[in-house]
Amino acid sequence: xxxxxxxRRELIYSLFLVIFIPLCLIGGALWLTSQVKLNYxxxxxxxxxxxxxxxxxxxxxALTSNTTDPAAVLLQSLxxxxxxxxxxxxQLTVTIGRGSxxxxxxxxxxxxxxxxxxxxxxxxxYSKQNAIASLIAxxxxxxxxxxxxxxxxxxxxxxxxxxxxxxSLAAADQAMNAALMSSFIVxxxxxxxxxxxxxxxxxxxxxxxxxRKQKELDQMKDDFISVATHELKAPMSIIKxxxxxxxxxxxxxxINEMLTIAFNQTDRLNHLVTDLLDVSRLEQGRTKYxxxxxxxxxxxxxxxxxxxxxxxxxxxxxxxxxxxxxPDVAADPNRVSEVFTNLIDNAIKYSRTGAVTxxxxxxxxxxxxxxxxxxxxxxxxxxSRLFQRFYRARNDDxxxxxxxxxxxxxxxxxxxxxxxxxxxxxxxxxxxxxxxxLPRAN
Ligand code: ADP
Numbered sequence: 001x002x003x004x005x006x007x008r009r010e011l012i013y014s015l016f017l018v019i020f021i022p023l024c025l026i027g028g029a030l031w032l033t034s035q036v037k038l039n040y041x042x043x044x045x046x047x048x049x050x051x052x053x054x055x056x057x058x059x060x061x062a063l064t065s066n067t068t069d070p071a072a073v074l075l076q077s078l079x080x081x082x083x084x085x086x087x088x089x090x091q092l093t094v095t096i097g098r099g100s101x102x103x104x105x106x107x108x109x110x111x112x113x114x115x116x117x118x119x120x121x122x123x124x125x126y127s128k129q130n131a132i133a134s135l136i137a138x139x140x141x142x143x144x145x146x147x148x149x150x151x152x153x154x155x156x157x158x159x160x161x162x163x164x165x166x167x168s169l170a171a172a173d174q175a176m177n178a179a180l181m182s183s184f185i186v187x188x189x190x191x192x193x194x195x196x197x198x199x200x201x202x203x204x205x206x207x208x209x210x211x212r213k214q215k216e217l218d219q220m221k222d223d224f225i226s227v228a229t230h231e232l233k234a235p236m237s238i239i240k241x242x243x244x245x246x247x248x249x250x251x252x253x254x255i256n257e258m259l260t261i262a263f264n265q266t267d268r269l270n271h272l273v274t275d276l277l278d279v280s281r282l283e284q285g286r287t288k289y290x291x292x293x294x295x296x297x298x299x300x301x302x303x304x305x306x307x308x309x310x311x312x313x314x315x316x317x318x319x320x321x322x323x324x325x326x327p328d329v330a331a332d333p334n335r336v337s338e339v340f341t342n343l344i345d346n347a348i349k350y351s352r353t354g355a356v357t358x359x360x361x362x363x364x365x366x367x368x369x370x371x372x373x374x375x376x377x378x379x380x381x382x383x384s385r386l387f388q389r390f391y392r393a394r395n396d397d398x399x400x401x402x403x404x405x406x407x408x409x410x411x412x413x414x415x416x417x418x419x420x421x422x423x424x425x426x427x428x429x430x431x432x433x434x435x436x437x438l439p440r441a442n
Contacts, residue, residue, distance in 0.1 A: 044146060055092070148167070307348060316353070335418065
């Protein structure tokens with residue numbers, strides 16, 4: 001469980017990196033360019049204001065001069081000269097008040113001359129005596145322009161005229177777009193590099209997981225070797241001890257008793273060696289299955305006689321009621337026998353009180369057999385690793401119980417090969433239920 005949540009945390013962290021880093025890069029780039037653009041716009045506006053004010057001084061001079069030329073002619077030549085020097089000025093217009101309306105006195109666009117000036121900026125600049133600047137879209141395309149309307153005051157402070165200047169931002173926008181484009185190319189390259197790095201990170205997480213699993217398997221193998229050595233040594237010492245005692249004994253019934261104990265220990269040895277052979281056969285794919293119609297009751301009933309004594313010795317009840325009409329399963333009878341021998345043996349081995357109960361259920365396609373016990377049970381972490389080779393739960397409850405951690409792995413392989421399934425429901429301290437589902441025979 002703890003390992004699962006750690007893996008989930010690593011995955012969430014990696015996903016967070018994949019989303020967060022590119023979002024930061026894109027957000028940062030967008031924020032930076034919008035700031036640069038804003039500053040750039042403000043700077044151009046300041047310059048347009050300044051230029052209009054400087055131009056306004058000349059206009060004021062032309063409007064109050066005593067030359068023979070009319071003011072309009074003087075202003076027109078002034079406008080032409082200014083535009084020649086600053087081509088980014090799209091339009092330059094001087095407007096004066098005529099009665100209640102404003103009229104264009106001179107303009108770079110000669111079609112406007114003597115026309116009424118109805119632009120809101122000029123009207124406001126005239127009435128409020130304040131410079132007005134606004135960002136507008138020029139008639140063609142998406143070009144933007146600063147429109148600056150500046151009131152021109154006489155020395156006495158009255159408004160003589162309004163000069164309106166339209167400064168194009170096209171060149172600036174073009175340069176900005178080119179810069180934006182190059183920064184997006186750089187950003188894309190950085191993003192690709194970041195994604196490549198993150199993929200690498202994912203692979204590292206994968207390798208770390210593989211390494212952890214390998215270490216765990218090594219640890220389990222080490223544990224197994226010490227368990228197997230102990231499992232081999234213990235019965236051999238007992239056999240050796242009782243045989244040597246029997247050699248010196250003259251009383252026949254006592255000799256018989258000693259030999260029986262020695263004989264029983266060979267069973268334990270036999271069990272271990274069989275498990276080891278089964279594992280090596282399974283690993284090399286040499287296990288043979290001969291699938292036929294099997295009546296599970298016929299397989300299980302004879303086992304009960306053997307397990308009865310073992311259960312009674314621990315004061316456990318062994319309960320099996322085979323239904324009268326249990327359908328046959330399609331399976332290998334020997335493998336099925338090994339499956340239930342192992343499950344019933346474990347149920348007795350890992351229980352201290354209560355009962356071991358075997359029940360069946362079936363539907364149109366399967367027969368389900370449940371081996372339930374009221375034993376020590378397992379934690380969710382133990383359950384998740386139960387069918388691994390060599391795995392044995394290590395806790396106070398299992399410390400004195402002998403075993404190799406191979407049985408469940410072996411039977412899991414058998415059941416898989418017979419197109420069946422095995423699952424577990426268990427609660428620590430309450431008990432376990434092993435549920436085996438096998439296909440019905442036709
Ligand atoms: P062994 O019993 O030889 O150790 P198994 O592969 O049969 O090996 O079982 C693996 C582990 O699963 C056991 O060591 C034990 O911790 C746990 N286990 C199996 N069956 C039960 C059960 N009925 N109740 C509690 N724990 C069990």
